[in-house]
Amino acid sequence: MLLLLTVALCAAAGVASAPEGLLVGSTAAVTTVKLVHLLCFATSWGATVWAIFIGGVIMFLNLPRHMMGSLRGKVFPACLALTAACTAVSSATFAWLHRPWQAMPAVERRQLGVLVAAAGLDLANLLLFAPKVLKVIRERHKLERGLGVGDLGSFDGMRSNARAAGCCAALAAANGRFRIAHALSALATLTSAAGLAAHSCYLAGKLAP
Template sequence: MKGLVPIQDAMASDTEPSNAIKLLHLLFLSTSWGMQIWVTFVAGFVMSRHLPRHTFGSIQRELFPYYFHISSTCAFLNLTLFAMSHPSERLGSEHKAQIIIFLVCIAASVLNTQCFGRVASDLVAELQRLESSHGLGQELGLAAHEPRRRLRASDPSYGRLARRFALHHALSSLCNLLCIVCNGLSLHHLAGQLSAL
């Protein structure tokens, strides 16, 4: 019969997210991805080479809380929109993998927001105070390494502080890279669903 829609087609259209949900999902994912790529691979490198170290550190201390909170919010909203559009009784393995990717992204973002990123910012402020008291902090780029190495050798408390910062900065960077990978995988999943550009 002409007027009847096959049962499978009717079920697919019942679970198909609206264009508004698709747009919001794409908006949050692309905002997060674009911001992460810009901050990680462009802004940080440019500023570190062209600004005095303490100016660069101060800018990052001011920007990073916003960056981490926006990343966390986008990750949470992406998971929420995806879960709303995919009822649990109809989840395939690809959908479950996508939900796990969103959960990992949320966990890494929240760790950065609440722990590693916050502690690293606090440690930078302490390092800057110590460096300023020794006349350091206005060096550009690689010129800062040698004076700081000498300060680490002569001041054990500065050395301990620098090691703590290096650890928290590395963990924060790892969380950030994990979020970039998760968002990249999510974009790959979305690209696979496109029938045309």
């Protein structure tokens, strides 16, 4: 997945920095670039909405605490890699379609900045924040198993964790590290989602009445 992400980011950089005259005069080629932009943006936006509002909620409500943590450890990195790659490609195609950049209207410059920021946040989440969250989750799972808690559903598991943390300093410290790492990861995800939502409004404004 990281290899595919690297390829996507390199391809995005190549498209964004392509010669200004490349593909000009080819309606089919320009249409293809527009299609790539829309498909990549839609994929990133859909994956983000699913991960935040649907998939994560379903896992939280229906899976035992430790099973949910293990599944998130597999699903979320893949989702973040997908959204980072797709948003980076969307940024690159958007930049190429609006060259020369010096003459780009202010509204398009803002949209490009939003897309680049969203891709950067997803990349930071994938490489920095999410790994810290998952590392602390594994530490908490190990401590909870030693204390005999964690196999319950999410709500009961949270209450059991809170009670166990009252008499286990190591678990209390792990809980504190989890809250900080999770807050940073969630903030990055929500900020990226807000940027994608803003771009969807921009695209909606381009639709013919």
